[in-house]
Amino acid sequence: MVGVTPDSPNASATSARKARAIEVDVVEDESTGATPEADPVPTTRSSRAARPTPATLPVAVVRSDEVPSDDPRRSDVDEWGRSEHIRSIVRRLYDPMYRRWFRVEWEGLEKIPMSGGALLVANHAGAIPSDAPAIMHGIEEELGRAVYGMADYFFRTIPVVGTMWSRSGGVPAHPDNAYRILHEQQQLALVFPEGTKGPSKSYSDRYRLRRFGRGGFVEIAMRAGVPIIPIAVVGAEETMPILFRLNGLAKLIKAPYFPVTANTLLFGPLGSLIYFPAKIKIRVLDPITFDVDEGLDRYSKSRVMDEAEHIRGRLQEALHDMLRERRSVWFG
Amino acid sequence: MAQALESDPGVEMVMGMGTREPKVPLERTEFVRADQTYSILNRIVRATQVDTIVHTFLETNSTRVSSRLLHEINVIGTLNLLAAAGAPGTPVRQVVVKSSTHVYGASEKDPAWFSEDTRRNAPVRTQLERSLIEVESLVRDFAEDNPQLVVSVLRFANVLGSDIVTPISTNLRKRVLPCIAGFDPLVQFVEEDDVVRSLEHVTRQRIPGLFNVAGAGKLPWSEVASIAGAHLLPLSPFSTRTFARPLSRLGLIQFPAELETLIRYGRGVDTSKLIESGFTYRYSSAGAVESFARANNLRRAVGAHEPGYRYEQDVEQFFRHSPAVVRGIDG
Numbered sequence: 063m064v065g066v067t068p069d070s071p072n073a074s075a076t077s078a079r080k081a082r083a084i085e086v087d088v089v090e091d092e093s094t095g096a097t098p099e100a101d102p103v104p105t106t107r108s109s110r111a112a113r114p115t116p117a118t119l120p121v122a123v124v125r126s127d128e129v130p131s132d133d134p135r136r137s138d139v140d141e142w143g144r145s146e147h148i149r150s151i152v153r154r155l156y157d158p159m160y161r162r163w164f165r166v167e168w169e170g171l172e173k174i175p176m177s178g179g180a181l182l183v184a185n186h187a188g189a190i191p192s193d194a195p196a197i198m199h200g201i202e203e204e205l206g207r208a209v210y211g212m213a214d215y216f217f218r219t220i221p222v223v224g225t226m227w228s229r230s231g232g233v234p235a236h237p238d239n240a241y242r243i244l245h246e247q248q249q250l251a252l253v254f255p256e257g258t259k260g261p262s263k264s265y266s267d268r269y270r271l272r273r274f275g276r277g278g279f280v281e282i283a284m285r286a287g288v289p290i291i292p293i294a295v296v297g298a299e300e301t302m303p304i305l306f307r308l309n310g311l312a313k314l315i316k317a318p319y320f321p322v323t324a325n326t327l328l329f330g331p332l333g334s335l336i337y338f339p340a341k342i343k344i345r346v347l348d349p350i351t352f353d354v355d356e357g358l359d360r361y362s363k364s365r366v367m368d369e370a371e372h373i374r375g376r377l378q379e380a381l382h383d384m385l386r387e388r389r390s391v392w393f394g
Numbered sequence: 395m396a397q398a399l400e401s402d403p404g405v406e407m408v409m410g411m412g413t414r415e416p417k418v419p420l421e422r423t424e425f426v427r428a429d430q431t432y433s434i435l436n437r438i439v440r441a442t443q444v445d446t447i448v449h450t451f452l453e454t455n456s457t458r459v460s461s462r463l464l465h466e467i468n469v470i471g472t473l474n475l476l477a478a479a480g481a482p483g484t485p486v487r488q489v490v491v492k493s494s495t496h497v498y499g500a501s502e503k504d505p506a507w508f509s510e511d512t513r514r515n516a517p518v519r520t521q522l523e524r525s526l527i528e529v530e531s532l533v534r535d536f537a538e539d540n541p542q543l544v545v546s547v548l549r550f551a552n553v554l555g556s557d558i559v560t561p562i563s564t565n566l567r568k569r570v571l572p573c574i575a576g577f578d579p580l581v582q583f584v585e586e587d588d589v590v591r592s593l594e595h596v597t598r599q600r601i602p603g604l605f606n607v608a609g610a611g612k613l614p615w616s617e618v619a620s621i622a623g624a625h626l627l628p629l630s631p632f633s634t635r636t637f638a639r640p641l642s643r644l645g646l647i648q649f650p651a652e653l654e655t656l657i658r659y660g661r662g663v664d665t666s667k668l669i670e671s672g673f674t675y676r677y678s679s680a681g682a683v684e685s686f687a688r689a690n691n692l693r694r695a696v697g698a699h700e701p702g703y704r705y706e707q708d709v710e711q712f713f714r715h716s717p718a719v720v721r722g723i724d725g
Binding site: 133134135136137139141142143215216218219220221222223224225233234236237238239242 | 505507512577612681683
């Protein structure tokens, strides 16, 4: 072990390579009697590679070398399918849209904790909802925290779109997934309790919150022992308003809904890509905590439904308040 | 498995049973050739008074056998095995069954992690999954009827290793990995070595129950290909089977129905229950792929390693039982 100190960062890589060398020797030619000490060339080379100060240590060199056996991973895709690398590319592409097109404005962003799990609960709107990317982008840019957006599992069945959504932080809305993200990993999860009922509603029903599912999100927050932070979004409704829905077609392609939007009427098929430049305003409401024991299998249904209704009421109230202050759809 | 048990001096006798002869040298194991349905097991159990049965013969590779044979092996074989183990006055105290995470299926509605008691979402469409589910329900009934027995079922994720042949390992060896265009789901693997060690673990510790077995972490299907140095072969996302059929007929890829749903939606199983019972893995999911890839590289470079051992019944019999053999000289 010439020139390798035990605390050398590459020590493990070196010994791993030696072990391989032995293996190969044994297999190919046993008579040379080559021991790892008799072969100093790779050892010195790799110990020199370990010398540079941390600031100049080229990560690429370590990677392009044979990857040490303790980390064979080649990508940074996590267990939910999110990749920070891809997410950062998406953020860079989306940023002009966020700043110049929707001109997103936040209010009360400081109410979102810098650490620990929290369940973000927002209203949902727009045929292809524009609120989820805006909320996720804002929090990731401003707070530097990953947000996992829980969405209907339908997205997983679409080729390319499903994979991209998953890589950029989308997770199928399943109670087990939410619990793991919130409780075990203490991350932020964003849910839309209205589910697909929110974005599928017609423009004439805008800013009228639908039923909040069966209150499952409250139960998950209770079980995970994390606060719920309601988020009210104004503007997303106008970015892609639904005029009517083709239910027969939706059934045929097994989609939750198939909207005909003002955008598609104006721009044709391209309209499913073009949002109207409505100004998006986001208000974070006070976090809600529950004084119940965490980790129970079941919680009182009446309590859960009451809390869900209470949160829905506060969100609706905030939406009305923000709409009262809004003078123009486009300029806020 | 038998090799692992042999090394334990506390084990008085190991008896192997299979349709083919063992491929590794076994020192103390008595081997009996049987048909795939284990019909003679009842007599063997009574004759030898074994107290533990490790049932590893479930077929999980549906490309290798016809669906009728699959049913015979898995369901009827297990039925006979459990009948023998549960006969009145049975000496058997423990039954360990090697199952597969195929019992969870794969669908878009799945949670990211299946725990042992998560319900399956995907409809049961393939013969393999149907037979495994039936086997597990047989075992469950058996455990209920025989509470005095320790019954454990281990569900293994995709196994990779130099000895086991699965559709995925066959594809990786050919360096062509089918994928579905536009999908890149997360999958898990478990190394062969960990398979044996986990079976050994529950057998030795006599731990009853249902356990998921998979290496730590998950990795995208495309990363499996890149670690293993295989090329991805994208198949159409629609009518995938129709497009894949000619390719598998040509022998280019192996593409059973179970693989299709797996590489569309992926699957993850929570292994914390087994870890809490005191088991430690040697390989992560990605580590299993990497070690397989290395073994594969070596095989390509120096040719296939045929195990230099052939089981010859008469010779083995002679070594074990003849009074002429002097024991304890060379171990």
